[in-house]
Amino acid sequence: MDEEPVTMLIIDQDGASRNYLAAMLGKKGYSVLTAASGREGMILAWKLIPRIIIADPALPDIQAEELISRLRQDRRTATVPCIALSGRSDLLEMNRLLSAGFNEYLVKSNQTLSDLVTLIPRLFVTGPETKKGGLLFVFLSAKGGTGTSSLCANIGMCVGKTNSTKSVAVIDMVLPIGSIANIVGYTDHMNIVTASAQNPNQTTPLYFKDNLPKVPAWYFQLLAGSPNPETANQVAVGRMTEVIAAIQEAYDYVFVDLGRSLSRISLPIIQQADLLALILSTDVSAVTLTRTVWDYLLAQRVDAQRVYPILNRAVGLEGMTKAEADEMLGLQIRATMPYMGGNFTLANNRHEPVADKFPGDSATFMLLQAASQMSEQGQRLRNR
Numbered sequence: 001m002d003e004e005p006v007t008m009l010i011i012d013q014d015g016a017s018r019n020y021l022a023a024m025l026g027k028k029g030y031s032v033l034t035a036a037s038g039r040e041g042m043i044l045a046w047k048l049i050p051r052i053i054i055a056d057p058a059l060p061d062i063q064a065e066e067l068i069s070r071l072r073q074d075r076r077t078a079t080v081p082c083i084a085l086s087g088r089s090d091l092l093e094m095n096r097l098l099s100a101g102f103n104e105y106l107v108k109s110n111q112t113l114s115d116l117v118t119l120i121p122r123l124f125v126t127g128p129e130t131k132k133g134g135l136l137f138v139f140l141s142a143k144g145g146t147g148t149s150s151l152c153a154n155i156g157m158c159v160g161k162t163n164s165t166k167s168v169a170v171i172d173m174v175l176p177i178g179s180i181a182n183i184v185g186y187t188d189h190m191n192i193v194t195a196s197a198q199n200p201n202q203t204t205p206l207y208f209k210d211n212l213p214k215v216p217a218w219y220f221q222l223l224a225g226s227p228n229p230e231t232a233n234q235v236a237v238g239r240m241t242e243v244i245a246a247i248q249e250a251y252d253y254v255f256v257d258l259g260r261s262l263s264r265i266s267l268p269i270i271q272q273a274d275l276l277a278l279i280l281s282t283d284v285s286a287v288t289l290t291r292t293v294w295d296y297l298l299a300q301r302v303d304a305q306r307v308y309p310i311l312n313r314a315v316g317l318e319g320m321t322k323a324e325a326d327e328m329l330g331l332q333i334r335a336t337m338p339y340m341g342g343n344f345t346l347a348n349n350r351h352e353p354v355a356d357k358f359p360g361d362s363a364t365f366m367l368l369q370a371a372s373q374m375s376e377q378g379q380r381l382r383n384r
């Protein structure tokens with residue numbers, strides 16, 4: 001790489017912590033400036049305008065709130081991403097500093113370095129003002145077998161069918177085995193393994209526009225998942241965010257099935273999403289697990305307005321009501337899918353979309369409604 005290194009400023013009164021981080025981030029290719037106090041930090045920041053500021057909020061001379069508000073008030077540093085890197089895991093401090101203007105709050109740990117390395121590139125690309133390309137709808141569940149893949153494919157189909165001038169892509173990222181190819185009846189070779197193995201300058205938006213296979217009857221183009229666990233090991237996971245961004249540039253709507261994955265790879269994709277479809281079934285354990293996942297995502301600063309919870313009665317008529325699930329989840333369920341008995345599985349086994357196989361069914365009504373609400377809400381959040 002012959003690009004200029006990204007300059008960052010570390011403000012930390014603790015010499016050992018400051019020097020360690022500076023040395024480690026220096027090794028990662030960043031050009032690092034350091035300061036031991038708030039005032040020293042501000043002076044350096046205004047003089048050299050780093051691309052990123054990382055500050056331990058325990059400063060010897062000024063309050064962290066004062067530091068951030070002065071940086072935000074100055075034209076030179078008003079938009080520089082600032083990370084509070086605190087020695088304390090303190091929810092109150094976190095809320096205070098985030099509302100004062102810090103972009104992120106991280107707690108120091110032995111994972112700090114890898115946390116920062118994942119977080120920093122994202123700070124340059126996220127935020128509603130920088131979202132670009134097609135709308136990104138990410139499907140996630142906390143428990144297996146809740147209908148995530150079926151709903152991702154079927155809602156994707158409804159968006160494609162009802163917006164005939166728009167293009168839709170579906171990406172199956174579930175490891176170790178994707179299931180959308182199976183649902184839609186796709187058997188060819190192109191999938192996330194083959195796509196992510198290609199040379200990065202090959203996988204352009206135009207490449208995906210021209211090469212993602214069209215699936216007859218489904219109104220979308222598919223980047224299929226890994227066909228088996230052995231192949232899954234070859235997925236160049238580090239390239240997935242970039243592949244998704246390229247596909248977003250080429251399509252109006254991009255649906256991603258993440259399954260149950262909550263990892264360092266999937267988290268940036270969730271944070272990048274225009275909408276997160278959180279799929280839960282009606283049993284207590286699914287709702288409890290979903291609540292845990294949601295609490296975690298909330299702490300990762302996923303915006304509740306971007307979450308679209310879908311209650312899927314995949315397991316029968318018993319279980320919680322929507323009101324009970326709302327209450328337990330702490331989020332408003334936006335769509336409820338009725339139990340379809342064996343019909344959903346029948347449609348899947350025949351590779352037919354539910355909306356075409358059972359056009360008069362209330363499930364079809366719900367799928368179409370979810371498709372239109374998600375499009376509308378995603379677009380509205382883009383425009384705000």
Ligand SMILES: Nc1ncnc2c1ncn2[C@@H]1O[C@H](COP(=O)(O)OP(=O)(O)OP(=O)(O)O)[C@@H](O)[C@H]1O
Nearest residue numbers: 144145146147148149150313314339340341344345
């Ligand atoms: N509303 C429903 N009514 C009846 N059956 C359903 C419903 N939703 C999903 N199913 C069935 O439940 C099964 C699991 O669905 P699916 O594979 O989409 O779930 P998943 O959450 O993606 O599972 P996994 O954790 O394996 O990825 C399928 O057989 C599907 O046909």
Ligand SMILES: [Mg+2]
Nearest residue numbers: 148149179259
């Ligand atoms: Mg699945």
